[in-house]
Amino acid sequence: MMNLTRHTCALAALPSEPAARVELIPVGGFRLADKRGQKAMRLDATDAAGVIATSLARATGGMLPIDFDHRSFAPQGSADSRAAGWITGMEVQGDRVMASVEWTEEGRRALEGRSYRFLSPVFKSWPDGRVALIEGAGLVNNPALPELRQLASKDEQMDPIETIAGVLGLSAGEPEKIVERVQALREAETQMASITRAAGVTGDDAVTQVCARLTATPAVDPSKYVPLSAFQDLQTQFASLQKTVGTDKAEAALQQARDAGKLTPAMEEWATQLASKDLAQFEAWAAAAPALVNLGTRTLAGREPPKKTAALDDTERHVASMMGISDEAFLASRNAAVKEG
Numbered sequence: 001m002m003n004l005t006r007h008t009c010a011l012a013a014l015p016s017e018p019a020a021r022v023e024l025i026p027v028g029g030f031r032l033a034d035k036r037g038q039k040a041m042r043l044d045a046t047d048a049a050g051v052i053a054t055s056l057a058r059a060t061g062g063m064l065p066i067d068f069d070h071r072s073f074a075p076q077g078s079a080d081s082r083a084a085g086w087i088t089g090m091e092v093q094g095d096r097v098m099a100s101v102e103w104t105e106e107g108r109r110a111l112e113g114r115s116y117r118f119l120s121p122v123f124k125s126w127p128d129g130r131v132a133l134i135e136g137a138g139l140v141n142n143p144a145l146p147e148l149r150q151l152a153s154k155d156e157q158m159d160p161i162e163t164i165a166g167v168l169g170l171s172a173g174e175p176e177k178i179v180e181r182v183q184a185l186r187e188a189e190t191q192m193a194s195i196t197r198a199a200g201v202t203g204d205d206a207v208t209q210v211c212a213r214l215t216a217t218p219a220v221d222p223s224k225y226v227p228l229s230a231f232q233d234l235q236t237q238f239a240s241l242q243k244t245v246g247t248d249k250a251e252a253a254l255q256q257a258r259d260a261g262k263l264t265p266a267m268e269e270w271a272t273q274l275a276s277k278d279l280a281q282f283e284a285w286a287a288a289a290p291a292l293v294n295l296g297t298r299t300l301a302g303r304e305p306p307k308k309t310a311a312l313d314d315t316e317r318h319v320a321s322m323m324g325i326s327d328e329a330f331l332a333s334r335n336a337a338v339k340e341g
Helices: 045-058 105-112 160-168 175-199 206-215 228-259 265-277 279-288 314-323 327-340
Strands: 005-008 021-026 028-031 040-043 064-068 083-093 096-103 118-125 131-140
Touching: 021 118, 021 131, 040 045, 040 131, 045 083, 045 131, 064 096, 083 105, 083 131, 096 105, 105 131, 160 175, 175 206, 228 265, 228 279, 265 279, 265 327, 279 314, 314 327
Parallel strands: 064 131
Antiparallel strands: 005 118, 021 096, 028 040, 064 083, 083 096, 118 131
16 A cells, blocks of 8 residues: 555553453544654544454455564564454444454463553554554553553443443443433432432431431421311311301291292292392392282281282382293282282
8 A cells, every 4th residue: 555654552551351352543633652753643533434444354364463562564584473362343432443352372371461461553544644554453561652541351341331221221222211211310310409408408318318307297286286087077067057047047038028928839939049049139139029918908017018900010020030930920920829818
């Protein structure tokens, strides 16, 4: 490949127990820590997938070697090129390219015995510093890229999304559910903070303190409160008393209307209902209604009984309208009452 420069640099410290997935090269801009550090290097996120595909396609057998001290890339015959492992796959994960590795027995012994501590990727770049091809990696002890984070164990190599999903009891393949659960937990945390602040409790056992207050029996001054059952009995008795008083008042008003000769037998049911439902309206009617019943030769309340005609007068029409009966029915009832009298 024309106009390409090969680089080697130690990326990260490896665990003593070889991991199946390791960081290989950063995505984005980076600088080497040795004399080459003045030159900016970068693997653009938009180019990373293409670089990975090209690198694996050009690799013999589709695998990239991990050797000792980059001996595989030294002039032929200058040193042995035994493999410490083989990179079988690569993928972008966040701001890193992660490599899937199959370690050889020699590579495992070197890492477990701490003979080697760092992994150094081998890559080629264009003159402008863009990574063009990943050729492999080597186990080294002279890191040239110390600012990148170290790899400490297999557990620390786990995808953070997988870790979060495991804690939440969800699948890492359902990111929308993970986001939904995290948001719900944040809202619950906010609400609980408001509750504890309002309750004036603090400390790790704040929730326990709030629950204790909610379940505690409040102190009650018996001189200021009565049992609910006694209050309900009192309400029932008061309602019964109100009904009795109302019935007595209605009956008194009805009897007064009878004594004044203003009620006929046919009007009793209507008058009773009206007096029971709206005593004030019945009393207003009784005050305006004429005497309809002939009580004999005696005067009614100091007045002579009105003389009846074959038709209703204005007052009788008003009474008939209030009673909701026709003029003819009212006239028939009036005449029958007069005849009976």
